[in-house]
Amino acid sequence: MPLPALRTFVEVARWGSFKKAAHALNVTPTAVSHQIRKLEEQLCCDLFERHVRSIALTREGVRLYPVLEEAFGRIADALDAVQRDLSRSSLVVSATMAVSTFWIAPQVGAFRAAFPEQGWRILASDDVVDLSGGEADLAVRFQRSSDRNLESFDLAPGRFAPVAAPSLYPLSVRDAPLLAFEWMSPHPEAPDWEKWWQEAGLGRLDTGRIAWFSDEAHAVQAALSGQGVLLANISLLGRELAAGLLQRLDGPLLPYGQFRLVRARKRRSAAEEAAWQWWCAALSKMARSIDKENPAAE
Numbered sequence: 001m002p003l004p005a006l007r008t009f010v011e012v013a014r015w016g017s018f019k020k021a022a023h024a025l026n027v028t029p030t031a032v033s034h035q036i037r038k039l040e041e042q043l044c045c046d047l048f049e050r051h052v053r054s055i056a057l058t059r060e061g062v063r064l065y066p067v068l069e070e071a072f073g074r075i076a077d078a079l080d081a082v083q084r085d086l087s088r089s090s091l092v093v094s095a096t097m098a099v100s101t102f103w104i105a106p107q108v109g110a111f112r113a114a115f116p117e118q119g120w121r122i123l124a125s126d127d128v129v130d131l132s133g134g135e136a137d138l139a140v141r142f143q144r145s146s147d148r149n150l151e152s153f154d155l156a157p158g159r160f161a162p163v164a165a166p167s168l169y170p171l172s173v174r175d176a177p178l179l180a181f182e183w184m185s186p187h188p189e190a191p192d193w194e195k196w197w198q199e200a201g202l203g204r205l206d207t208g209r210i211a212w213f214s215d216e217a218h219a220v221q222a223a224l225s226g227q228g229v230l231l232a233n234i235s236l237l238g239r240e241l242a243a244g245l246l247q248r249l250d251g252p253l254l255p256y257g258q259f260r261l262v263r264a265r266k267r268r269s270a271a272e273e274a275a276w277q278w279w280c281a282a283l284s285k286m287a288r289s290i291d292k293e294n295p296a297a298e
Helices: 003-015 018-025 029-043 059-088 097-114 193-199 216-224 238-242 270-293
Strands: 048-050 055-057 091-095 120-124 138-143 150-164 178-181 210-213 229-233 254-264
Touching: 003 018, 003 029, 003 059, 018 029, 055 059, 091 097, 091 270, 097 120, 097 138, 097 216, 097 238, 097 270, 138 270, 150 193, 150 270, 178 216, 193 254, 210 216, 216 229, 238 270, 254 270
Parallel strands: 091 120, 091 138, 178 210, 178 229
Antiparallel strands: 048 055, 138 254, 150 229, 150 254
16 A cells, blocks of 8 residues: 555544645645545545545544554654654763753763763753653753652762852851852752851841852852852862862751762663763762862761
8 A cells, every 4th residue: 555645544534634634744635635535446445434514434444544543653753763863873961051061061071082982962951851752861860859760870969058269268158249049940948048047047148148040050150250159069069179169168068959860761782881881980980079079068
């Protein structure tokens, strides 16, 4: 049976209209009618009951439609997967803008050296990508609880404390400009300046002193440039703290959440498994070095 005629039949059955099917297929209604009539002649049966203002599937059409609809759907899915693989032809690592900036990007050289024939791409977005749908191969996520639908590897716990550039010293937290970023998914337990201020026993906080950023990475960049003190996740900023670009200020440490490397549960090639193991080792080593270089963070 000719595939164009079968595809035309599926569209007519889906839309319940020759005219609408023609629009979907970008052909004329006459062409649709011709394809359906040709298919009916080859099958020696009618597939549609034709009325003045409507059409309906015959018994034979009802039997044929779900099978063909599923078949063409699977073909479309397979073609999309092939095109997606060809368009990226690389390992895609997804992470927020902040994680991409401070954790993933610094690993580019080492990953290329370990996998010289493997292409790869950072998908930097604060939106949660669909790993099961193939939007990315791996993702670093900051979670309150693990997702049972994903395979995960714990990297580092979230630990929040005030940090500032050395240029602000000896200015104290009490007197310095304050910086903060907005949580993508706010939660009552998420650390903020008011919780830290209360924990530190500094009395009442004037929230009007806080300069807000919609993106965590931008807030960190503002802190690095000496614009104020940021209540930051110090687990994310181990390199900057170790290099002295930022310094942790005295005061309480607020624990919250967990960084995890996650991926969809499915069979993988040896190369994909090797890349997963490399990222687990590389990022967990970075997380351990934070405590080694910054014992105050423990």
